[in-house]
Amino acid sequence: MPPGSAERRFQSIQRSERRTESVQWTESVIQRTLKGIEGIGGDRLRGGYSRHVFTSSELELREWFRAEAAARDLDLEQDGNGNLWAWWPGPSRPRQAAVVTGSHLDSVPGGGAFDGPLGVISALCAVDRLRACGFRPARPVAVVVFAEEEGGRFGLPCLGSRLMTGAVDPARALRLRDADGYTFAEVAEHRGVPPRFIGPDPERLARIGTFVELHVEQGRCLADLDEPVAVASTIDPHGRWRLSFTGVGDHAGTAVLDDRRDPMVPAARAVLAARAAAREARADQARATVGRVTAYPGGTNVVPSRVDVWLDARAAAEPAARAVATEVEAAARAAAEEEGCAVEVREESWSETTRFDPALRAGMRAVLGDVPVLATGAGHDAGVLAAHVPAGMLYVRNPTGISHAPDEHAEPADCAEGVAALARVIAEQAACGEGGG
Known part of the structure; x- marks a missing residue:
């Protein structure tokens, strides 16, 4: 034709x-x-x-x-x-x-x-x-x-x-x-x-x-x-990572603060680290988002034993998106160690x-x-x-x-x-x- x-x-x-x-x-x-x-x-x-x-x-x-x-x-x-x-x-x-x-x-x-x-x-x-x-x-x-x-x-x-x-x-x-x-x-x-x-x-x-x-x-x-x-x-390019923080579950009313190993604390610091890392890479149009947080067992009056945080990182260039995720992971590991918790980081998806x-x-x-x-x-x-x-x-x-x-x-x-x-x-x-x- x-x-x-x-x-x-x-x-x-x-x-x-x-x-x-x-x-x-x-x-x-x-x-x-x-x-x-x-x-x-x-x-x-x-x-x-x-x-x-x-x-x-x-x-x-x-x-x-x-x-x-x-x-x-x-x-x-x-x-x-x-x-x-x-x-x-x-x-x-x-x-x-x-x-x-x-x-x-x-x-x-x-x-x-x-x-x-x-x-x-x-x-x-x-x-x-x-x-x-x-x-x-x-x-x-x-x-x-x-x-x-x-x-x-x-x-x-x-x-x-x-x-x-x-x-x-x-x-x-x-x-x-x-x-x-x-x-x-x-x-x-x-x-x-x-x-x-x-x-x-x-x-x-x-x-x-x-x-x-x-x-x-x-x-x-x-x-x-x-x-x-x-x-x-x-x-x-964009990716998703799951950060799983584990500590010790306890009673919110009886667990002494200095004795706690509360995974919510390093999880919260990871959220703040995501915003900071994206701001540092703003020239590369970086975005970092934590839109999902799950605490286990999930009671209002319970110190959680595990907290899962999902990180979404994107940028105009692949190195910048990867760098944001790496920076958040480093901050998460440092915060977990300070609180006496462990953290596992898993990449769930990555698209170039x-x-x-x-x-x-x-x-x-x-x-x-x-x-x-x-x-x-x-x-x-x-x-x-x-x-x-x-x-x-x-x-x-x-x-x-x-x-x-x-x-x-x-x-x-x-x-x-x-x-x-x-x-x-x-x-x-x-x-x-x-x-x-």
Whole structure:
């Protein structure tokens, strides 16, 4: 097909679409869909949503996705790692060099309404938009829902995509435990995902010709630039570490202060050390966060016997992110020794700098115009896939700049712009021609 013919076809369709007010239709669909799922996984304690993999709320969202795929006659399948794939066209067409889009449906504890679901909803709407225009893709198109992207239940982010690509040892993944002590293997088996099938899936990975993930912006660059949509350039390197402090449990009312070996004290100093280390590396755009602390046994009137602290460290450059973690570990060990406690430090995940495919990015900008190009400190399944296939991302403006919290937001008009952009990218990548393929 001559270069740009799909784009010319799409431009002519866009002119027709303006006459049928498709933008307003897309806004309405996105608003209605978000409204339809807003009661699923609402967190009364934290606010926002807690939709963790294989919990009742996440399973309900999976059923919602199955119904949406069926309504569009998309052929749905679940892979061995619990990821969902909805294919257009159906099973009669070969599934190679596919254009894949989508995101995830799980959330962080108390997360916002857009992180994950917007990418899935937008992918479905983009398929609707292309079909309404009369497109028939020459290459197959798939909408994917990746499992456990946030790591909210088992602690390892992008678990579904990491397993599929072989980025994590399946034996390690199966041993992961949730807050109630259940292993990933036990939960997956109970939910119809046999552990014997969990792990690298090179055949499925080889089907992907291009992967494009749409996501609500995490930050407020687009609001400052007064632009609704951007493409991604890189993801900053980032890692997670668990610091487990152990001491001696005792009674809060009878344990003499000078005799205590209280692991909460060095844990608290580690939290302060994280902030200090990030400030020292501010020139490298370092961020260090302790967003989760668990004390055992967890009684108000009990000196804990163990305290677990989870450190998240990120920076624009890998050495800086590593240096922050190293500095926090040194401070934690010194504080533990002073208190008479022990500390164990374990790296739970590490992601190097992700550079999205430059040719794909250039192609997306050629289709979309001179849209902004943004780096981000937030991890995504697209970042995992980028090591194996041409991958890219689209961001939709977040006027609050807040993410992973209830105030996360995107305006319906901007969401519609995101769907239009995604549809144009899919059309170009799927090489849709006159009369279909």
